Amino acid sequence: MKILVLYSTLEGQTHKIAHEISSYLQQSGHLVTCLASKELPRINFLDFSAIIIAAPIHMGRFPKPLSRVVKDHSSELAQVSTALISVSLAAASKDPAVIPGIEGWGQKFFDETGWVPSMVHNAAGALRFSKYNFIKKWVLKKIVEKETGPLDTSKDYEFTDWSALFSFIDQFVNRS
Numbered sequence: 001m002k003i004l005v006l007y008s009t010l011e012g013q014t015h016k017i018a019h020e021i022s023s024y025l026q027q028s029g030h031l032v033t034c035l036a037s038k039e040l041p042r043i044n045f046l047d048f049s050a051i052i053i054a055a056p057i058h059m060g061r062f063p064k065p066l067s068r069v070v071k072d073h074s075s076e077l078a079q080v081s082t083a084l085i086s087v088s089l090a091a092a093s094k095d096p097a098v099i100p101g102i103e104g105w106g107q108k109f110f111d112e113t114g115w116v117p118s119m120v121h122n123a124a125g126a127l128r129f130s131k132y133n134f135i136k137k138w139v140l141k142k143i144v145e146k147e148t149g150p151l152d153t154s155k156d157y158e159f160t161d162w163s164a165l166f167s168f169i170d171q172f173v174n175r176s
């Protein structure tokens with residue numbers, strides 16, 4: 001199957017997720033094109049049998065440049081089997097009460113872009129305190145206290161559940 005994996009990243013974890021998905025699909029014999037939304041060349045979305053879009057949540061929303069790309073291509077996306085991988089810290093929370101919040105970010109994105117994916121997976125992202133400046137560290141400490149409980153900010157953390165992610169990819173490909 002010819003599959004496009006399109007992603008946006010600010011801190012690098014969604015880049016890693018998109019490339020891990022691509023390698024996983026290639027190992028299963030699929031023909032995969034993996035692109036960052038900012039380097040999107042003139043490609044025809046209708047050349048693909050399935051499209052996976054991976055994007056992180058920052059301050060309660062998906063990146064604006066990605067929203068523009070998705071909005072511009074919403075009519076092609078509506079004709080192909082598509083999945084959204086929503087990457088956030090909230091997805092690492094054990095508290096089911098955070099789920100409506102994650103779904104709300106997705107709904108806002110669908111309303112803004114006019115795109116409704118066939119399937120959605122909420123993947124937990126990463127925290128790289130070693131790379132954050134003072135302001136980001138402060139913002140993240142506040143979010144962390146709400147979503148996962150206190151953390152030692154002298155360390156980095158990866159929360160992504162790779163087996164849950166690949167099992168979602170299998171389900172998506174099997175129904176596409």
Ligand SMILES: Cc1cc2nc3c(=O)[nH]c(=O)nc-3n(C[C@H](O)[C@H](O)[C@H](O)COP(=O)(O)O)c2cc1C
Nearest residue numbers: 009010011012013014056059060088089090125126
């Ligand atoms: C400045 C900043 C703001 C963030 N805001 C949120 C947020 O509002 N909700 C959330 O669940 N996660 C939030 N996160 C966590 C990110 O979604 C997580 O770190 C993710 O792995 C980032 O993906 P990326 O590395 O591809 O940019 C934020 C992270 C940063 C650095």
